């Protein structure tokens with residue numbers, strides 16, 4: 001006989017495992033469904049590292065959520081006994097009129113965040129691995145750092161299970177529907193049929209399939225790991241912060257050398273790739289794209305441009321038209337909670353998004369400032 005749950009969480013990636021963790025800790029009967037294995041590499045949450053930072057260039061309105069996200073990541077570090085968040089320092093670089101520099105400075109000032117502003121000579125003196133052209137400025141924040149995405153998913157997952165959540169892997173949800181009287185939900189998978197009071201949809205790049213009425217797109221992006229020419233010492237964690245460099249044409253970002261695999265130093269372009277779909281994405285890495293990355297690195301981080309490529313992997317962004325999040329109740333079905341897409345910058349928020357999703361799935365509202373992420377803004 002099928003069991004009824006309080007909440008079904010569809011998709012156990014970054015957002016879904018965080019939701020399951022908070023829901024289970026509140027005593028909810030939770031069923032989580034995931035088509036692949038735990039912390040797999042087929043979606044948006046793999047590849048060793050994600051940036052976290054506070055002087056948010058995208059919009060100062062994200063900062064209150066970020067401050068809570070930091071608290072919750074610290075709690076997860078503590079509760080799991082793992083390092084899911086590592087503070088390394090973070091630096092934004094670019095000319096003063098670039099989006100990243102204008103936005104970061106604005107967020108830091110509006111929210112009174114600790115930060116240092118540096119000119120090109122100071123950048124070159126402090127981080128000789130960066131070739132900062134004259135006219136470049138930087139905003140440094142001591143609290144910038146890294147989330148380890150696979151470790152965070154496994155930590156949320158394990159603690160959710162310890163708190164009583166039922167999490168099923170290798171099971172694909174084929175459809176969902178609201179109950180016959182308009183409340184409750186039913187989810188049909190390739191393994192069964194489940195009912196619950198509420199449904200959290202946290203399917204990442206598969207959200208366009210589950211919610212075709214929303215204007216969502218999926219974008220292929222590539223992560224690269226290089227062995228620095230001359231050795232990794234200048235990129236050691238402690239010496240090298242995470243960084244985002246707005247060149248005016250496009251932005252790329254990078255990390256210090258980190259524990260775990262792949263080895264080497266990771267860099268990537270932000271928001272730079274063709275639209276794709278999860279079933280048909282081209283996962284091969286082409287020589288032309290490696291050459292493009294080496295070309296930009298030759299300008300800005302030459303020792304990486306001249307190093308050997310150790311690994312490269314694709315990853316998907318799920319974009320909204322305005323590149324802000326889509327997070328809230330489904331406008332037509334109050335028992336459906338929409339938990340992504342996060343437009344390629346969501347991982348750092350997963351801890352607080354889990355808390356928001358648990359609020360929405362238990363009470364229908366949240367005290368967190370998420371009104372501007374309302375899914376309704378995309379339905380005319």
Ligand SMILES: Cc1cc2nc3c(=O)[nH]c(=O)nc-3n(C[C@H](O)[C@H](O)[C@H](O)COP(=O)(O)OP(=O)(O)OC[C@H]3O[C@@H](n4cnc5c(N)ncnc54)[C@H](O)[C@@H]3O)c2cc1C
Nearest residue numbers: 011013014015035043044045051173204206315346347348
């Ligand atoms: C290259 C790249 C770099 C990034 N860098 C950063 C960064 O530095 N900082 C940052 O904050 N963010 C970053 N992001 C964004 C961040 O990683 C994503 O916003 C986040 O991982 C999205 O989490 P999610 O839970 O929505 O998706 P996912 O973690 O992909 O989870 C969705 C899950 O749903 C499952 N699923 C889908 N359909 C079904 C179904 N029908 N049945 C069962 N299960 C299903 C999938 O298998 C998957 O496990 C980056 C993303 C990429 C791709």
